[in-house]
Amino acid sequence: MSANTPTVSKTAEPLPPPTERYSVVRWLHKNLFSTWYNALLTVVMLALAALLVRGVLEWALTQARWEVISANLRLFMVGQYPVTALWRIWACVALLAFLIGMSWGIWGRMQRGGAVAFGALPFILAIITSDEPSRVALVITGIAGIVGYALSWRWGAVVQRVSIIGWILYFPILFVLVSGLDAADSVLPPVPTNLWGGLLLTLLLTVVGIVFSFPLGVLLALGRQSKLPVINWLCVIYIELIRGVPFISVLFMAQLMLPLFLPGITIDRVVRAMAGVIIFSAAYLAENVRGGLQSIPRGQHEAARALGLSPWQTTLLIVLPQALRAVIPILVGQFIALFKDTSLVVIVGLLDLMGIARTVLAQPDFLGLQAEVYTFVAFVYGVFCYLMSAFSQRLEAHLHIGR
Amino acid sequence: MEAPPRPTSPLRLSRAFWRDERFIQIAVQVLFLALVIWIGSVALRNMFTSLQQQGLALGFDFLRSGAGFDISDALIAYSSSDTFARALQVGLINTILVSFLGIVLSTLLGIVVGVARLSSNWLVNRMAWVFVEIMRNVPLLVLLVFIYTAFFLKLPRARQAVSIGPVYLSNRGVAAPWGEPTDTWSLYLSVLAGALIAGVLAGFAMRWWQERSGRPRPLVWPPLLTMAVIAIAGWVVLPQPPLTISYPEIAGFNFQGGKVLSPEFMALLIGLVIYTAGFIGEVVRAGIQAVPKGQVEAARALGLTPLRTLRLVVFPQALRLIIPPMTNQYLNLTKNSTLAVAIGYPDLFAISGTIINQTGRAVEMIAVVMGVYLILSLLTSLIMNWYNRRVRLVER
Numbered sequence: 001m002s003a004n005t006p007t008v009s010k011t012a013e014p015l016p017p018p019t020e021r022y023s024v025v026r027w028l029h030k031n032l033f034s035t036w037y038n039a040l041l042t043v044v045m046l047a048l049a050a051l052l053v054r055g056v057l058e059w060a061l062t063q064a065r066w067e068v069i070s071a072n073l074r075l076f077m078v079g080q081y082p083v084t085a086l087w088r089i090w091a092c093v094a095l096l097a098f099l100i101g102m103s104w105g106i107w108g109r110m111q112r113g114g115a116v117a118f119g120a121l122p123f124i125l126a127i128i129t130s131d132e133p134s135r136v137a138l139v140i141t142g143i144a145g146i147v148g149y150a151l152s153w154r155w156g157a158v159v160q161r162v163s164i165i166g167w168i169l170y171f172p173i174l175f176v177l178v179s180g181l182d183a184a185d186s187v188l189p190p191v192p193t194n195l196w197g198g199l200l201l202t203l204l205l206t207v208v209g210i211v212f213s214f215p216l217g218v219l220l221a222l223g224r225q226s227k228l229p230v231i232n233w234l235c236v237i238y239i240e241l242i243r244g245v246p247f248i249s250v251l252f253m254a255q256l257m258l259p260l261f262l263p264g265i266t267i268d269r270v271v272r273a274m275a276g277v278i279i280f281s282a283a284y285l286a287e288n289v290r291g292g293l294q295s296i297p298r299g300q301h302e303a304a305r306a307l308g309l310s311p312w313q314t315t316l317l318i319v320l321p322q323a324l325r326a327v328i329p330i331l332v333g334q335f336i337a338l339f340k341d342t343s344l345v346v347i348v349g350l351l352d353l354m355g356i357a358r359t360v361l362a363q364p365d366f367l368g369l370q371a372e373v374y375t376f377v378a379f380v381y382g383v384f385c386y387l388m389s390a391f392s393q394r395l396e397a398h399l400h401i402g403r
Numbered sequence: 404m405e406a407p408p409r410p411t412s413p414l415r416l417s418r419a420f421w422r423d424e425r426f427i428q429i430a431v432q433v434l435f436l437a438l439v440i441w442i443g444s445v446a447l448r449n450m451f452t453s454l455q456q457q458g459l460a461l462g463f464d465f466l467r468s469g470a471g472f473d474i475s476d477a478l479i480a481y482s483s484s485d486t487f488a489r490a491l492q493v494g495l496i497n498t499i500l501v502s503f504l505g506i507v508l509s510t511l512l513g514i515v516v517g518v519a520r521l522s523s524n525w526l527v528n529r530m531a532w533v534f535v536e537i538m539r540n541v542p543l544l545v546l547l548v549f550i551y552t553a554f555f556l557k558l559p560r561a562r563q564a565v566s567i568g569p570v571y572l573s574n575r576g577v578a579a580p581w582g583e584p585t586d587t588w589s590l591y592l593s594v595l596a597g598a599l600i601a602g603v604l605a606g607f608a609m610r611w612w613q614e615r616s617g618r619p620r621p622l623v624w625p626p627l628l629t630m631a632v633i634a635i636a637g638w639v640v641l642p643q644p645p646l647t648i649s650y651p652e653i654a655g656f657n658f659q660g661g662k663v664l665s666p667e668f669m670a671l672l673i674g675l676v677i678y679t680a681g682f683i684g685e686v687v688r689a690g691i692q693a694v695p696k697g698q699v700e701a702a703r704a705l706g707l708t709p710l711r712t713l714r715l716v717v718f719p720q721a722l723r724l725i726i727p728p729m730t731n732q733y734l735n736l737t738k739n740s741t742l743a744v745a746i747g748y749p750d751l752f753a754i755s756g757t758i759i760n761q762t763g764r765a766v767e768m769i770a771v772v773m774g775v776y777l778i779l780s781l782l783t784s785l786i787m788n789w790y791n792r793r794v795r796l797v798e799r
Contacts, residue, residue, distance in 0.1 A: 031523070032524060032525055034523065034524075038523070038524050041527060045524075045527055046526060048530075228432050230432035231432060234435070234436075241773075244781065245738070245780075246738035246741040246776055248741045248742070248744070248752065249752065249769060249772050252769060257450070257765065257769065259453075260449065260765075260766070261449050261450055262446075263452065263453045340543070344742070346745070347744060354542075370548075370552035370553040370556075371549070371553035371557075374549040375549070375553075382537070382540040385539070385540035385541075386540055389540075
């Protein structure tokens, strides 16, 4: 027996995996100059990049007249929103910071570096800004965020419940604070929607779009999965019709035809635009949710039915939670697209971030500064989109979904 | 052993009809349909009454009356005395032109970006990444307006135009050399058609030869060579060259000769192309990355060269994953071309907007616009679905 055992087994010790020692030269060789055409490509691209970066920096640091932004910052942020009511916007921001602080403490304890950066942001802005009330508001915002974070470390379980309730209540609170109550109210006098503008309007359109189109989209997706032909067909027609036409035509329809459909009721332009955003976004969300619904194996339905759940209970308690969880990254992507798409409301005459950019460019002091203004607008959009996608990636990692 | 207990009461087979599932299903559908019809009819009735109050009747007769506005970029003959219908045709052709050129160019650029994202060259990889991130995080509208107002309108006037070889850049747009057709042009077109047919035949012949001999034969260059030879021969043989090249020249405040592409058109095309290329780049990257590494290794082990591996193994498999999202990008590009209205390029939507402003016929024009875009979208998806079926994995 022992004669048959291969003798090699003793001598053949597995070699340790080759360790790559990284030096600068090796890295350069491997990543930039591995072959002659790679080297050529590197040199050409380096020249191109240097030219681009130099050109942009030279323009941004020496030629650009950034005072057009600083002089109109309030306009860019909130449009014509009355100064006396600005504290309401700041209250929303501070509340948001408080909620983010709490949530970060509960769900994102691992990302401490990010938390520090995010917590420091309001204070840095407070140092930069020259406006005294804004500085106070920014400091309050920063403190609210830190307090929220600190609370979550001390009383995690309670704070978790509070923050979930807070997030749910945030939307109605936001709406009441921004739009105000009836005229008789002295604390919260109403602010008509034609004064909403700038980033505030962009964000409101996005938030309203998300909050209302989400349930509508889920219903449409369920309807499209339905075995009842009438419901199925109506949902298919709606979804495909809306997805087949440009967003701007839906916005136009909402703007021009809603008043015709509902005579006697005056719907103001912002609400009409919101209706357009919801109608449009729901169709796209429905398709995304349908992807999630289709990914749920049949066994889940059958098991739920076998346990005696009704079809409605099966859908609400078993299928939908799994389906929505599976498509969270796609939904966030859809929300980012929605956020970007709201810029189109400028074409129907609303003063969102893009609309304000146009009015600022019409100011006699700042004629011909399109490059500065649109670079700033692009930057603001870019920052928000980047934050949303970074959040989505964290969420994905947290929930162990996606790749 | 006892017999199992019998059910004490016989199973009730008949139920109240309103608890029968089939009845419930039908009732739900009937109710839902009735609700939709009711809402629709109320909305429509309201619309008709409010239109009547404004003194407007629905109908498309107004399209036959004179438009009375000028269109800067018209590919077909058009003047302000033509009808609204003609103006719409101009817009439709512009939309199709921009969408078609945009799809072709953004596909090419997108493939370059996607391959660059996978490059082992760190610098190329990072630059492609920056490009993609900018395109994905900035709204198309901002991009378009930026290119238009901050670049094209900031160019010098025609007299001080920047020249890049024979091409001039100015705030009048891009002036480039262009072929002017001569008398023999129509004849030459039939020569070109003949060249195309001969090329296709050559392709079939090479394929037949490859299949008969069982050895790889060149499939790409012989057909192309056939086409080129016939096209060049036709050009030389004809008594007069079918095209004379006309170069743009600065004359007064404008250009003479050549082809002047308006700044609106260029801004729209460039904006759409680079924006969509960012998205297509990600689609291409994801498609190529999804091909298992084993496939490449197996192909290399079989002795295929890297280029052949890419062409014969990676691309055909990646294509299957790429086609459906690519179709979506093409549809998006076509729909996004409506943003032309923001920079004043007269596409279908912009012209419809003008007509709404002039006539107040919002309902009809919105119906026309939506109908046309629906048809365009359907056509694009039909073509892409046909192509998708061709490249799909054939399963037994």
